Amino acid sequence: MPMNALDTSAAPRTAIHRQADFSLSDYRALIADLQGLGYRDTPLEGLVPDRRLVFLRHDVDLCIARALRVAEEEANLGVSASYYVLVSTEMYNPASAQSRDQLRRLRDLGHRIGLHFDATFYHNERTALETAADEECAILERLSGGPVDSISFHRPAPELMGLAGEFAGRRHTYEPNVFTEVAYISDSSGGFFQGHPLDHPSVTAGRALQLLTHPIWWADDLATPSRLALDRMRGERTDALDRVLAAATAKAKTRSAKAG
Numbered sequence: 001m002p003m004n005a006l007d008t009s010a011a012p013r014t015a016i017h018r019q020a021d022f023s024l025s026d027y028r029a030l031i032a033d034l035q036g037l038g039y040r041d042t043p044l045e046g047l048v049p050d051r052r053l054v055f056l057r058h059d060v061d062l063c064i065a066r067a068l069r070v071a072e073e074e075a076n077l078g079v080s081a082s083y084y085v086l087v088s089t090e091m092y093n094p095a096s097a098q099s100r101d102q103l104r105r106l107r108d109l110g111h112r113i114g115l116h117f118d119a120t121f122y123h124n125e126r127t128a129l130e131t132a133a134d135e136e137c138a139i140l141e142r143l144s145g146g147p148v149d150s151i152s153f154h155r156p157a158p159e160l161m162g163l164a165g166e167f168a169g170r171r172h173t174y175e176p177n178v179f180t181e182v183a184y185i186s187d188s189s190g191g192f193f194q195g196h197p198l199d200h201p202s203v204t205a206g207r208a209l210q211l212l213t214h215p216i217w218w219a220d221d222l223a224t225p226s227r228l229a230l231d232r233m234r235g236e237r238t239d240a241l242d243r244v245l246a247a248a249t250a251k252a253k254t255r256s257a258k259a260g
């Protein structure tokens with residue numbers, strides 16, 4: 001996919017949205033407003049501080065299907081993002097047939113896949129952590145059918161924030177030149193609690209951004225996203241578990257009837 005069809009010479013528009021809610025249409029408005037201000041999407045390695053560039057990062061903490069909904073919207077807007085996917089998690093199974101299809105679809109839409117690395121599962125020693133991250137990257141490459149060339153840390157320990165240089169032979173999202181030397185804006189906990197991205201001084205100054213959003217907050221079109229989004233996801237998981245348990249119980253009943 002071409003990077004996008006932005007005209008970076010266009011004069012910044014003045015019609016700026018400030019979303020009260022988090023929804024797919026609010027996300028579309030946010031990206032469209034950044035485009036209107038002359039911002040162009042870039043992968044991690046293209047981020048330089050003094051240009052109107054935005055690195056669109058998504059940490060997939062809870063649900064790959066919801067990430068795909070955001071990815072479809074981005075593709076419609078002609079922008080490419082990076083989706084950081086967990087391998088060691090109890091929240092989803094990246095190796096399921098459905099997940100593998102979804103990961104490949106993310107790539108087909110023109111997005112990149114990186115590793116979302118949870119260091120708490122491993123011995124807290126740098127070499128051991130890098131070996132583990134490299135192994136998880138290899139797994140994710142096989143599952144997603146393409147390269148995994150950057151890493152974001154899940155709930156990073158202080159020593160990983162601002163870590164200079166590569167990690168496990170790959171770029172990572174907390175390197176000073178993409179984390180402290182450019183504006184870093186996050187929707188952690190379901191809100192822009194440090195201020196709306198469009199109000200950030202770096203946007204006013206036309207400087208680069210790393211914009212971290214979590215698809216779980218945006219994909220369900222809910223007015224008050226954090227609790228309702230999690231409730232909806234919990235309901236889906238419960239339904240799926242009920243179906244599996246009902247099937248298992250039915251088989252057990254059939255077996256005991258035959259035995260009887």
Ligand SMILES: [Zn+2]
Binds near residue numbers: 059061116153154155
């Ligand atoms: Zn995370």
